[in-house]
Amino acid sequence: MSSPPPTTAPTERPLRADAQRNRDSILAAAREAFAEAGLDAQMEDLARRAGVGVGTVYRHFPTKEALVGALVDDYFAGLATEAERALEDEAPWDSFEGFMWRAAERLGANRALSEVTADGQMREGAVRAGLDRMLGELIGRAQRAGVMRPDVSPDDVPMIMCSLGRVQLLGAPGGPDAWRRHLSIMLDGLRATGARPLRRSP
Amino acid sequence: MSSPPPTTAPTERPLRADAQRNRDSILAAAREAFAEAGLDAQMEDLARRAGVGVGTVYRHFPTKEALVGALVDDYFAGLATEAERALEDEAPWDSFEGFMWRAAERLGANRALSEVTADGQMREGAVRAGLDRMLGELIGRAQRAGVMRPDVSPDDVPMIMCSLGRVQLLGAPGGPDAWRRHLSIMLDGLRATGARPLRRSP
DNA sequence: CTATAATCGGAAGAGGAGTTCCGGTTCTGC
DNA sequence: GCAGAACCGGAACTCCTCTTCCGATTATAG
Numbered sequence: 001m002s003s004p005p006p007t008t009a010p011t012e013r014p015l016r017a018d019a020q021r022n023r024d025s026i027l028a029a030a031r032e033a034f035a036e037a038g039l040d041a042q043m044e045d046l047a048r049r050a051g052v053g054v055g056t057v058y059r060h061f062p063t064k065e066a067l068v069g070a071l072v073d074d075y076f077a078g079l080a081t082e083a084e085r086a087l088e089d090e091a092p093w094d095s096f097e098g099f100m101w102r103a104a105e106r107l108g109a110n111r112a113l114s115e116v117t118a119d120g121q122m123r124e125g126a127v128r129a130g131l132d133r134m135l136g137e138l139i140g141r142a143q144r145a146g147v148m149r150p151d152v153s154p155d156d157v158p159m160i161m162c163s164l165g166r167v168q169l170l171g172a173p174g175g176p177d178a179w180r181r182h183l184s185i186m187l188d189g190l191r192a193t194g195a196r197p198l199r200r201s202p
Numbered sequence: 203m204s205s206p207p208p209t210t211a212p213t214e215r216p217l218r219a220d221a222q223r224n225r226d227s228i229l230a231a232a233r234e235a236f237a238e239a240g241l242d243a244q245m246e247d248l249a250r251r252a253g254v255g256v257g258t259v260y261r262h263f264p265t266k267e268a269l270v271g272a273l274v275d276d277y278f279a280g281l282a283t284e285a286e287r288a289l290e291d292e293a294p295w296d297s298f299e300g301f302m303w304r305a306a307e308r309l310g311a312n313r314a315l316s317e318v319t320a321d322g323q324m325r326e327g328a329v330r331a332g333l334d335r336m337l338g339e340l341i342g343r344a345q346r347a348g349v350m351r352p353d354v355s356p357d358d359v360p361m362i363m364c365s366l367g368r369v370q371l372l373g374a375p376g377g378p379d380a381w382r383r384h385l386s387i388m389l390d391g392l393r394a395t396g397a398r399p400l401r402r403s404p
Numbered sequence: 405c406t407a408t409a410a411t412c413g414g415a416a417g418a419g420g421a422g423t424t425c426c427g428g429t430t431c432t433g434c
Numbered sequence: 435g436c437a438g439a440a441c442c443g444g445a446a447c448t449c450c451t452c453t454t455c456c457g458a459t460t461a462t463a464g
Contacts, residue, residue: 053443120373155375163365169320170364173357189391255413
């Protein structure tokens with residue numbers, strides 16, 4: 001995960017065939033397990049899904065956190081792709097909005113991701129993926145076109161995604177699609193139309 | 203907590219003087235500990251703050267969860283007061299907005315509350331406090347006056363508070379006041395001005 | 405003041421989840 | 435085909451925190 005096919009750092013010599021196969025199984029199993037159970041997914045369950053022993057999991061990933069890290073990296077790699085795609089679209093508002101919807105969709109696809117949105121780990125991942133720059137461009141473009149309120153900052157995006165993650169974990173009211181309402185309202189708040197100055201302190 | 207001065211159910215005979223004193227200390231300590239450390243606060247630390255042994259804590263509250271429950275009840279009692287206050291204010295939008303700000307302020311005052319917003323426990327608490335009815339009134343009033351988009355539902359409020367709770371736990375970007383920006387944007391999205399229909403599915 | 409019942413304190417118990425360890429097994433280069 | 439390195443499996447270990455237990459202590463009734 002996070003690197004091309006061989007899934008091995010370029011400087012190291014390639015894994016033994018069986019080891020490589022196991023590593024791939026483990027990553028796939030981790031994705032599944034964390035997607036379903038969130039961060040509470042247990043290493044033993046994960047190992048069982050991958051068809052290996054826990055020891056083998058630990059041979060490939062030193063800690064549980066490292067496995068989550070792989071997921072996070074994956075997520076941001078996907079976001080970077082979406083951001084590039086959005087930048088190709090010239091429509092100043094729609095490209096931004098489209099990005100937000102797709103990012104939220106990806107976030108919601110894995111429970112562990114939604115749970116982890118408040119962690120510092122996430123922000124580092126975003127930086128690594130070069131998202132900051134692209135987000136800034138997306139937002140700046142919309143603002144110059146006058147369709148987004150001028151006081152929105154790129155930092156607002158992680159904040160919004162973080163809150164969306166929480167709503168995605170929510171059960172009852174609004175059902176599993178409540179987050180769509182949430183994002184919808186939020187986007188309206190970000191538009192230039194009728195917005196009042198953002199409030200910063202009481 | 204949750205009941206008037208004697209802090210004892212009316213049907214039981216009063217606690218022994220020392221027991222009552224300890225119970226109060228424990229509640230105060232719990233508030234402090236959970237406010238600072240969130241749900242991770244440990245029973246032993248909490249007992250130390252209260253100046254009693256853990257056994258004494260468990261004599262008064264059967265589980266850790268029961269203690270958190272007391273906090274939650276407190277929170278909703280406070281919200282109910284705020285809602286009544288808001289209903290006395292005739293201004294259809296400002297009364298609603300004022301309620302939201304005050305509710306968020308209370309939520310942010312205790313880390314454990316922010317953490318627990320996604321739990322079902324919370325929703326029961328809200329019902330118990332009769333918040334649903336008052337919220338419905340607050341929202342209906344604003345909608346009839348044409349200052350709030352007509353497709354907002356009372357269920358959106360817990361959703362918004364839940365997401366705010368998450369933002370309040372956030373560290374870096376935006377600083378500790380990021381949630382104010384968040385709520386500010388959200389409120390703009392809820393206004394009638396320039397809103398587009400809420401999106402429910404992709 | 406004394407008897408007694410309620411209460412206290414904190415050491416020990418219980419359970420759960422991540423991590424380590426090492427004998428046994430399986431590849432890979434020669 | 436063989437030797438040796440690399441890898442595997444999963445039982446055992448560690449750590450952590452909630453909860454229980456019971457002898458010692460303290461408040462209240464008579």
